[in-house]
Structure formats: structure tokens, C-alpha cells
Amino acid sequence: MTNAIRMRQVWTIARLQLTRVFFSKRSFWVYLLALFPSVIFLGHGVEVKWKRERWGAQKTESGILQSIRRGDTDGEVLQKAGMPITDFRSGAFRRRREIGGENEEREIERRYMMFFDGTNRWDLRFENGILQSKRSRPLNDFDEDRQIFAGVFQYFYLRLAIFFGCLGIFMNLFRGEMMDKTLHFWFLIPARREVLLAGKYLAGLIASVLIFGTGAALSFALMLWPQDPAQLSAFWQVEGAVHLFWYAAAAGLACAGYGSVFLASGLLLRNPILPAVVILLWESINGILPTLLQKLSVLYYVQALCPTPPPVNANAPLLVRLLSAPAEPPAAVVSVLGVMAVTAVVLWISSKAVRRLEINYGVE
Amino acid sequence: MxxxxxxxxxxxxxxxxxxxxxxxxxxxxxxxxxxxxxxxxxxxxxxxxxxxxxxxxxxxxxxxxxxxxxxxxxxxxxxxxxxxxxxxxxxxxxxxxxxxxxxxxxxxxxxxxxxxxxxxxxxxxxxxxxxxxxxxxxxxxxxxxxxxxxxxxxxxxxxxxxxxxxxxxxxxxxxxxxxxxxxxxxxxxxxxxxxxxxxxxxxxxxxxxxxxxxxxxxxxxxxxxEIHEHPSQYLVRCRDASRVASLLFELDHITQVQIQDDRHGLLVMTRNRREFSRALTRVSLAGHLVESVVPADENMGALYEYLIGGDR
The missing domain is CATH 3.40.50.300 (P-loop containing nucleotide triphosphate hydrolases)
Structure with missing residues (x-):
């Protein structure tokens, strides 16, 4: 049999398997995982757009808002700036203060006003009708949104969604069929077991890359959707395409790496829980492992490809900070070759396992 | 191929x-x-x-x-x-x-x-x-x-x-x-x-x-x-079953002869198939019409019972 025929067999197997992967009931939660962040970014985008439109109808000139000073009365502010977008009064309360060794008790009534100048929201706080503080911040911060996307991509997509999605997709390629008592169908075709493995892996890879690539791209697009057109244009001219490419590459390589690992797990082990927990733990502590061990991880390589570092909360507990801290990133080319090397080694182990694999439905 | x-x-x-x-x-x-x-x-x-x-x-x-x-x-x-x-x-x-x-x-x-x-x-x-x-x-x-x-x-x-x-x-x-x-x-x-x-x-x-x-x-x-422990069984159809039965029963290798209800058939059990075949030839030559001889236990049911026994 020629290699051309074997390649055709690989593609035929992949094509048939793809239908099973995409339309399997087991895949439903994989779609949920992939699309979950898109829902969040969509919600955020709708909120920003809605506020911009609604508040924009009642906007106040930026210059007027800048001219308002601490100590102005609420009446003066209303006279200068017009009707605020929100105007809220808290109930009166008593505050006791020690001034010069004497206790002074005052009744305080607070009032909050919010104005919008078309780009920034202005929050004004009054006490007993006198302006105490004024703060402005953009309705939407592009840099902050990109950081949030980076966080969602690295903490949710890479560590959870793609990880568990690949677990569901690739584990089922062999173990799921063993449980359904349908694996013998594939073993009875005139094809090498390695060809079968390649076809099934290809199907899993195409499916996972499409599902999670689409999910990540959709989230990225929805993150960009409410941004200021001028900022967006500048972003695309400078780094937008490069960011998108590296996010896509990271998602694709994560699918390839985790896919190979879970394919092998499905061939070597009956219970998917055990390898999932062990691998998840291994990947989670990657940042605090010795340098040599860090390299035996998919996350180590793919995290390094992400163009924006994820936000790190300095107030988070030490353990959380340690677990979320990425390892010292290798060069991009090392990352790509690293994942490919890990994948190749794991697939080679899988090819040995699939040759030994037996149909024994009785023990499943 | x-x-x-x-x-x-x-x-x-x-x-x-x-x-x-x-x-x-x-x-x-x-x-x-x-x-x-x-x-x-x-x-x-x-x-x-x-x-x-x-x-x-x-x-x-x-x-x-x-x-x-x-x-x-x-x-x-x-x-x-x-x-x-x-x-x-x-x-x-x-x-x-x-x-x-x-x-x-x-x-x-x-x-x-x-x-x-x-x-x-x-x-x-x-x-x-x-x-x-x-x-x-x-x-x-x-x-x-x-x-x-x-x-x-x-x-x-x-x-x-x-x-x-x-x-x-x-x-x-x-x-x-x-x-x-x-x-x-x-x-x-x-x-x-x-x-x-x-x-x-x-x-x-x-x-x-x-x-x-x-x-x-x-x-x-x-x-x-190849199964020697169990005698071979044959169904013999003939006119004067009683006479043929008495002739066969005198032979050492015949272990059992049963006359069927219609008096025209015999179920014969023998330990020596070859000798049984010769005996039937002699019976025929002696003027007794033997219409047919059919093995009664050359089937899977019998083999299964002899060799495996128990439930199927």
C-alpha cells in the first residue's frame, strides 16, 4: 500500500470522525466552554455601546466639567453642567470627629452626581451640598480590556477551556468508542493502527482548533467591538494582526499539545479523571517548577506566545500568585518547536499503545 | 490477491x-x-x-x-x-x-x-x-x-x-x-x-x-x-424387525437393539462400525430386506452431548 493511499485513509478517517466529534452529545459542554468568554465580552460590549449612546444624548462639555472645583456647591455645579446622568442622595447620617481634643458631631448628607463628556464619565461626591471629590475615567479603557482579554485567554482559555475541551474531545476518540462498543469498526478496516491514530488525532485537532480558535477569535472581536474607532484603527495598523496571529497560534498549539496528551491518556488509561487531575496539577505548578521540568509542559510553551501579559493581582494570596505566575518565557521559535516536540513524542508513545490496544468491551 | x-x-x-x-x-x-x-x-x-x-x-x-x-x-x-x-x-x-x-x-x-x-x-x-x-x-x-x-x-x-x-x-x-x-x-x-x-x-x-x-x-x-466411549447409533429400516434384531443381538459388538413401535425399524448401538456394516451385509444375504441404514448420532447434538454435555 502506498503512502498516498495511507494519506487518503487518514483523511477519510478524520472526515468521518469529525462528524462524530462535532455532533456528539459529549461535545455540547465543549462548545459551552469555548463560547463562555464571548458571552462575557458581548455583555461588556453591549453595556459600553448602550451607555455611550444613552449618556451621549445628555453629555456635558469636557471643559465645563474640568472647570468645576472642589468646594463648589451642588447648585453651582448643576447651573454650570446642567442635568447629571445620575443624581443620587444617600440618607443623612451623623459623624463624630475629634477636633482639638473636643468631639464634634455633625449630620452629613451625601450626594453623588455623574456626568459624561462623550468619552469619560465624571463622578462627583458632595457632602452637605459641597463638592468633596471629582474623579473622571474613560467609559471604556482599551488597554485595560486588552489586559482583561489576555487574562481570560491565559487563565481561562489555555488553563481550563482548551485543557478540559481537549480532554473531552481527544479522550473520547478511543476510550469513548470503547465505552460505546464501536471501536472494533475502526480496527476492522484495512489500515495500520498508526493510520487510524493519525486520522483520529487529525479529526480531534481540526475540531478543537475550530471550536476554540473560533471561540477565542470571537471573544477578541467582541472585546474590540465597543472600542473607539480611532484607537482601533491605530491598533490594527501597529500590532492588531500580530496579536491575533499569536493568540491563534497559542490556541492551536495548545490544542495540538493537550490533544496528544489526552489521546495518549485515552489509550493507556481507563479512567480519564486521574490523568486530568495529574496533568492539571502539573500544568498549574509549572511556574514554580525547576527550569528543566518546566519544559515538560504544554502551558510553558504556549503561554510564552501570548502577546500581552495577563494582569497579576498583587493583593491575591501568595499561593494564587505563585500558581498563576508564568514561567520565564522561552523565545517564540523555541515555544513552537517545543510544543511540536512534546506532541511528536506523545504521539509516538500513542502509536506504540494503539498497536497493543485490544477490544475488550467486557471490562469497560 | x-x-x-x-x-x-x-x-x-x-x-x-x-x-x-x-x-x-x-x-x-x-x-x-x-x-x-x-x-x-x-x-x-x-x-x-x-x-x-x-x-x-x-x-x-x-x-x-x-x-x-x-x-x-x-x-x-x-x-x-x-x-x-x-x-x-x-x-x-x-x-x-x-x-x-x-x-x-x-x-x-x-x-x-x-x-x-x-x-x-x-x-x-x-x-x-x-x-x-x-x-x-x-x-x-x-x-x-x-x-x-x-x-x-x-x-x-x-x-x-x-x-x-x-x-x-x-x-x-x-x-x-x-x-x-x-x-x-x-x-x-x-x-x-x-x-x-x-x-x-x-x-x-x-x-x-x-x-x-x-x-x-x-x-x-x-x-x-473418534469417540469410542459412546457406542455408535444407527436407525435400520427393515420388514421383519424382530428377526433382524435377534440376529444382530447375538453379535458381541452390538450393545443394544430397540425395536420401533411400527415394527419396521430398529435403533442399533454398536461398538464396532465396520463389523456392524459386515453384519448388515450378512443379514441381507440371508434374505432379510434392509431398506435403509442411517447414523442416528452423527450430528452436532450428539457430539455436543458426548464431548461437552451440560448446557449449550
Missing amino acids: STTTPEVEFDDVSKFYGEVLGVNRVTLRIPPGITSLVGPNGSGKTTLMNLMAGLIHADRGALSVRGFSPREPEQLMRVLGYATQYDAAPRGTTGMDFVTTGLMLAGFPAGEARERAVKALERVRMQEAASRKVASYSKGMRQRIRLAQAIAHDPEVLVLDEPLNGLDPLVRAETIALFREFAAMGRHVILSSHVLQEVDILSDQVILIANGMIIAEGQIRSVRE
């Missing part, structure tokens, strides 16, 4: 499932023709078939199917078709798609795969149900669609696990005719069956298996001849 050895050979093959014995030290040579594997549940019939198809691997020994190792499915599955007892059709697949898919995976181009699928479906009389989903099929139809998939690539060796289960009498007869047609072309049809009457009718040779061990193999008659 080049085949070096037109036989299925097991050489000292053993298979264990952990601590549980599958088959033990099986040495067999199965020639072309229809071969039935007969034995109680759990005796090792399916294990033997799975070993032939490479679905499981022997722990020791070697086996080959027409010269091909079961560890090389790329070659083996071109000459072997296996209808297991399990459905393998994906959800939502029609009968036609199921058979065509198998052929496309075997490397046939789409057009040829479809043509072959149509032929195979016609041979098992499933052409009318071909466009229906496999999930909606009855047990018998599922049996036939598995058979269609097994024969679609025109294999040299057909391995069938309980292929007649669930078939109605007409389809059963047609399926047996299909097996005979395959066997007549010098191919192997290796099947397991619980229905011993059917095994009698269709088998060129039988393999009796119990507790993972081969108890007997060969043509039913040859196997029966």
Missing part, C-alpha cells in the same frame, strides 16, 4: 484476560469451507474469532490467516470480513452509509464503494431498507447489515459471530446459501452458532471448544468416529 497459505492456522495459541482464561494452547488448521465453532457460553469461541481478526492479541503462540498476521490489519483486513455481535454504526447512519463508509475506509473510491455496497445489500436482501437509519432496524436487520458490511469487500475469509441469530426462516435459508456460495469458491466461512441443527446442515467441519480448549475438530462424521 496473493495468498501464500490458504488456511487459518493457530499454533499453540493462548489468550488470558488478566487471570481469566480465554483460550489455552490452541493448535488448529482450518481449511477453506464452512467451519462452525461450537461450545457453551464463555467457552472461547468469540476469543478465537477476535484473535483471527486482530481485535485481541495472543499472549503466546502464533496465528496466521491465509498467511497474514492479525497484527498487520493493513493486509489482513483486505482478505478478512468480520461480523461481530456488536453494532458499530454511528448514530444517525443509514444502512447504505454504514456499508459504504466501511468500503471507503478500505480505500475504495466513493463511486466503487457505493456500487459494492449496493451489491452487498442486495445479497443480504437489505436494499429496500438501505436508506433507513440503522438505529431503526430490527435485530435481524442489524444482523444482516453487519453481514453486508463484512462481505462488501469480497473477503477470502468471512468470520461471523452468531450470524443466524434473529433471522427469520426465509432469510436464514438465504444466508446459509450465501455461506455455501462463499465456501464453494474456496473461501473460509468461520462462524459460531448455538443452533446445533443449523451447524449440522451447513458445516463442512466443526470445532468443539469448551473452557478455552479445543475438544474436537474436523468433519462431524470423523469426529464421531
